[in-house]
Amino acid sequence: MSQPAAPPPAQPPSEPQDAPVAAPAATEERPPGLLQDVLASSWLMTVCAIVLALVIGAVLIAAADPDVQSSAGYLFARPSDFFTAVWQTISSAYAALFQGAVFDWAAASPQRAIRPLTETLTISVPLILAGLGVGIGFRAGLFNIGAQGQITLGAILASWVGFTWHLPAGLHLAVAMVGAAIGGAVWASIAGVLKARTGAHEVIVTIMLNNIAVFLVLYLLTTSVFRSPTPQVGRTVAETAMLPGLLGDGFRLHLGFPLALLAALGVWWLMERSTVGFRFRAVGSNPHAARTAGMSVPWVTITVMAVAGALAGLAGGAQLLGTERNLTGAIAGSIGFDALTVALLGRSKPLGTVLAGILFGAFAAGGRLMQTRTGTPIDIVLVLQSLIVLFIAAPPLVRAVFRLRAPGERRRSTAEAAA
Incomplete structure (x- = not known):
């Protein structure tokens, strides 16, 4: 019986050659957007x-x-x-x-001396509320240019509730402000739904909605529901729906200013402490990563626009129920466009938006005296x-x-x- 062949002797291990190490790929750092x-x-x-x-x-x-x-x-x-x-x-x-x-040291009485500051705070109320709404959109990656139209719709709903419904004082005001928020939210949600479902750009849609809102309020002022004896001026809101003053006669500062501060506090909690706010910020930072993480980007888009529109609608309600009392075609003035500046100046943060709104209110209040005294x-x-x-x-x-x-x-x- 033949013996099995012996295995060949093992060759000595050869000198290991260094494997080429791939150079790390250079990561192209994308510049941040505007x-x-x-x-x-x-x-x-x-x-x-x-x-x-x-x-x-x-x-x-x-x-x-x-x-x-x-x-x-x-x-x-x-x-x-x-x-x-x-x-x-x-x-x-x-x-x-x-x-x-801020303060008129040349005034004849202490009341007149502090009245400029109260005027600044009064003018800042709709700017703060609308700026908060625009800021939420910015942080979620949306350019909400439609605050002007949302303010108008909020003023329309607040006016209709104010002169049509007959409720006790506190309840009437609350219902009118809720109506203003609903009006702004519905108007902004149109742009949110169109962007989420069809990809329509929110800038174009909201600008078109601004124009529609202007012509809508002009049409409503010709109807029997809103028409008053004064041409192009709506019916007067009931006293029970007006925002009460804070400092009595001689001052226009009303309850809207503390409500604006509470809204800023609520926006801070929403964006910094809630799960919904985290989704807003995540989609604004990187929608593709948010979608990969299981977040519904269309739902976030619609929700952001609704919340932003509700805040802008509250601005319209505060403007109508706080100082104007009658619906007009110029009820929104330039508040919606100024709110864009307020949100940018405040870096879309609640505290910064409040301070920026007060600053722009100071410009508006002080500009009148600057013109009359110095020319x-x-x-x-x-x-x-x-x-x-x-x-x-x-x-x-x-x-x-x-x-x-x-x-x-x-x-x-x-x-x-x-x-």
């Missing part, structure tokens, strides 16, 4: 934007003054006259702006607001002027130095 860049800006950027707007506004105020223009004709002969005229013009204009917005055109206030919008929407420009670092630049430079 909205993300604006919302990520610090409070210092906001302050710098306001200061820069005030400086440019001061230049425009001085350039429009006749004394400055006349002294500029002999600037090189007597420069002191020119600089004195510039200082007096700018200081008097901004002093009058402060007196008309400065009230359009300068609109220029200031527009400049603030420009600088808030252009963070690189403000950083270049004040030599500020971009968000994350210090961290990147530190990481590069460590590497």
Whole structure:
């Protein structure tokens, strides 16, 4: 019997060759979008934007003054006259702006002295409420440009409940404000449903809805339900549906201001402490990742627009039931468009929106006194607001002027130095 063949001797292990190590793929860092860049800006950027707007506004105020223009004709002969005229013009204009917005130290009585501050707070109420709604949309990645129409619909529902229903004082006001919120929510939900179901862009849809709302209120004022003896003015809301004043006769400040603060507190809890708010922020940050995580992006879109519209509708209700009392075609004024600026200036955060709303209320209240006392055109206030919008929407420009670092630049430079 033959023996099995012996296995061949094992070859000595060869020198292992180093396997090529794949270089890590360079991750392309996508630059943040405009909205993300604006919302990520610090409070210092906001302050710098306001200061820069005030400086440019001061230049425009001085350039429009006749004394400055006349002294500029002999600037090189007597420069002191020119600089004195510039200082007096700018200081008097901004002093009058402060007196008309915060405290009038030249008033005849203490009540008249503090009345400017109460006017500022009164004007800020619809701006805060509408700004909160716009800010929620921004944080969810939606450009809600339709606050103007949602304010109008809220005012329509509040007016109809106010003069049609007959309820006790507190209940009547509550029902009218709920009606205002429902009107704004339904109007905004149209854009939300169209975007969720058909992909229609919310900017286009909400702008079209703004126009429809304007013509709708003009039509309603011609119907027998809303028509009053005064042309183009709706029926007067009952006293039981009006927001009560806080400081008595002589002041227009009403219950709407504490309600706006409560709404800001509610928005903070919604966005920072609730599951629904987490979904809003997740979809706003990355809708594809949110969809992968099991979130319904269409549901979030519709819900965000409904909540934003409800807040804007409350702004319309506060405007009608707090100060106007009668529905008109200009009931919304420019509140809806100013709310965009308020939300951007406040970085879509509740506290920032409240402060920005008060600031814009101060501009509106103080601009009147500035015009009557110094002759400065009230359009300068609109220029200031527009400049603030420009600088808030252009963070690189403000950083270049004040030599500020971009968000994350210090961290990147530190990481590069460590590497």
